[in-house]
Amino acid sequence: MVTDPIGRRERKRLATHHALRVAALRLGAERGIRDVTVEEIATAADVSVRTFYDHFPSKEDAIIGFDAWRVDQLRDALASRPADETPLEALRVVMGQLFRESSEEWPLRMRAISADPALIGRMFVSFITYERALVEVIAERTGLDPERDPYPALVTAVATAAFRASMTTARASGGALDPATTFDAAIARLRPAFNPTVDGSGRAPC
Amino acid sequence: MVTDPIGRRERKRLATHHALRVAALRLGAERGIRDVTVEEIATAADVSVRTFYDHFPSKEDAIIGFDAWRVDQLRDALASRPADETPLEALRVVMGQLFRESSEEWPLRMRAISADPALIGRMFVSFITYERALVEVIAERTGLDPERDPYPALVTAVATAAFRASMTTARASGGALDPATTFDAAIARLRPAFNPTVDGSGRAPC
DNA sequence: CCGATTCACTGCACGATGTGCAATTAGTTC
DNA sequence: GAACTAATTGCACATCGTGCAGTGAATCGG
Structure with a gap:
């Protein structure tokens, strides 16, 4: 098995990024992004609100990708x-x-x-x-x-x-x-x- | 001279609307809309911030027209x-x-x-x-x-x-x-x- | 002309957004 | 293992956007 060149830290960051995107897409598709708060997305991805803004400048950007x-x-x-x-x-x-x-x-x-x-x-x-x-x-x-x-x-x-x-x-x-x-x-x-x-x-x- | 069918009230409202748009366009073209607050636009048009939102849903909409x-x-x-x-x-x-x-x-x-x-x-x-x-x-x-x-x-x-x-x-x-x-x-x-x-x-x- | 009504404007309160800053914790490097 | 780096976090703060109620001017009906 070839060792992945990216380390654990980078892998965790990507996991957080993906979890936030998936949460935003799911909630946005379900209820419309206007009725979803950043706090809900962050909670669904099990991170803080501040962390969300470290990954996306706005909830809309998390949807658009x-x-x-x-x-x-x-x-x-x-x-x-x-x-x-x-x-x-x-x-x-x-x-x-x-x-x-x-x-x-x-x-x-x-x-x-x-x-x-x-x-x-x-x-x-x-x-x-x-x-x-x-x-x-x-x-x-x-x-x-x-x-x-x-x-x-x-x-x-x-x-x-x-x-x-x-x-x-x-x-x-x-x-x-x-x-x-x-x-x-x-x-x-x-x-x-x-x-x-x-x-x-x-x-x-x- | 033909009397304008619109009354004074409507005329004043349109004047306010126009003043807000002109102020937003001027300030937005000068400094970029991101660096302009709604309060500045409202002040330039000599109305309250709340009134601005009675005419436009956001400062961007005032620019776009x-x-x-x-x-x-x-x-x-x-x-x-x-x-x-x-x-x-x-x-x-x-x-x-x-x-x-x-x-x-x-x-x-x-x-x-x-x-x-x-x-x-x-x-x-x-x-x-x-x-x-x-x-x-x-x-x-x-x-x-x-x-x-x-x-x-x-x-x-x-x-x-x-x-x-x-x-x-x-x-x-x-x-x-x-x-x-x-x-x-x-x-x-x-x-x-x-x-x-x-x-x-x-x-x-x- | 005068009372009743409509409506633009206003202040206030409040939840939500987006960002700077410092602290913490975990991962990486030497 | 010590030093360093970076992701995450809480906190503070300016700004945004909206609901609500009050005021005064414009308009309407008699």
């Missing part, structure tokens, strides 16, 4: 996509992965989010952070200046829109539609708007 | 667009109008928003409310069931994405780009993805 390290992970994943892939296609692969990892949390998360519009806003706060990193990579891939050309910001915002609409529709269908599949279909529909040009930059000829 | 009556206004505007207009085109006209009215507030608003990611989230809280109403109308126009077909949610989310990306790019360009114009251009680019008739050329009109 934003982690700073994911930004780098997402940026690296996008940067390592094949250079001949269109930006929209690269975003499809990278963002679609979000639905696949920790997929068991998504039903609870979508249930909690649909119960409180404020959570959708908070979700976008994290998406904005993702987007800023992704726009950088897209700009580098296409050689466009994001301060002068709307393309990088637009294609990224549109991919995020597809992600969000997929969540909404999958949730509204009551499980009949799978969010990951719906997301792929949405991107497929949007493909004509971002047709690649001869130079392979992915920029439409306008 | 969400008003419930706009939802109906937006829904009616969309519903009264010509039936032969594509949903995307109808959304372009209706949402583009948001940039044009109270246009003098947009620079301050964009400045305040860009200074605080949480405001972007709050902006989406209001957009979600708009979207839900718009999705209804789109579903009615197209005869699609929004719980089974992703189209209404997708085209609306994409239009919102274009709106947001236009704000971002216009702000990043430092005034070189006009948000309303950039928005129209973004919608034009997205047109081929939502064109009901597959055009032989496969190219969007430029």
Whole structure:
């Protein structure tokens, strides 16, 4: 058996982190996050209120599941996509992965989010952070200046829109539609708007 | 001179409302809304803190400028667009109008928003409310069931994405780009993805 | 014109949020 | 085992957001 390189201290911290997230997701999905206090979440995870705030800046963030390290992970994943892939296609692969990892949390998360519009806003706060990193990579891939050309910001915002609409529709269908599949279909529909040009930059000829 | 049908009481209320919004926009653009307290905004508008909360549920809402009556206004505007207009085109006209009215507030608003990611989230809280109403109308126009077909949610989310990306790019360009114009251009680019008739050329009109 | 009513504004109280600070305890390093 | 590091905790405090009741001005009905 290979010894795990992370020690007991780190393992306990991750356990606390996970317990808080699970408690927040469960309580939030059950009763709506507005009717849940931080004290209840902390008690359910058997830690103090102050410890909760050492792991998450707010109860909403515990639901959304934003982690700073994911930004780098997402940026690296996008940067390592094949250079001949269109930006929209690269975003499809990278963002679609979000639905696949920790997929068991998504039903609870979508249930909690649909119960409180404020959570959708908070979700976008994290998406904005993702987007800023992704726009950088897209700009580098296409050689466009994001301060002068709307393309990088637009294609990224549109991919995020597809992600969000997929969540909404999958949730509204009551499980009949799978969010990951719906997301792929949405991107497929949007493909004509971002047709690649001869130079392979992915920029439409306008 | 035609007598204004609204009385003095209502006029004073609107004046208070406007004073609070202007104070919030100015202070938020200057120092970032996080460093501004509700007490400061209320003092700047010469009312009590409690009165502020009678007009806005939070200081972020005072910046964003969400008003419930706009939802109906937006829904009616969309519903009264010509039936032969594509949903995307109808959304372009209706949402583009948001940039044009109270246009003098947009620079301050964009400045305040860009200074605080949480405001972007709050902006989406209001957009979600708009979207839900718009999705209804789109579903009615197209005869699609929004719980089974992703189209209404997708085209609306994409239009919102274009709106947001236009704000971002216009702000990043430092005034070189006009948000309303950039928005129209973004919608034009997205047109081929939502064109009901597959055009032989496969190219969007430029 | 005058009494009754409505409503914007106000102060007060209170639970909840989010953060700085210092102490404790357990894990890690040398 | 001693020194160090970091997760957890309690406490204090500013701020947020809301319920409630009171006041005064605007409006309405006679």
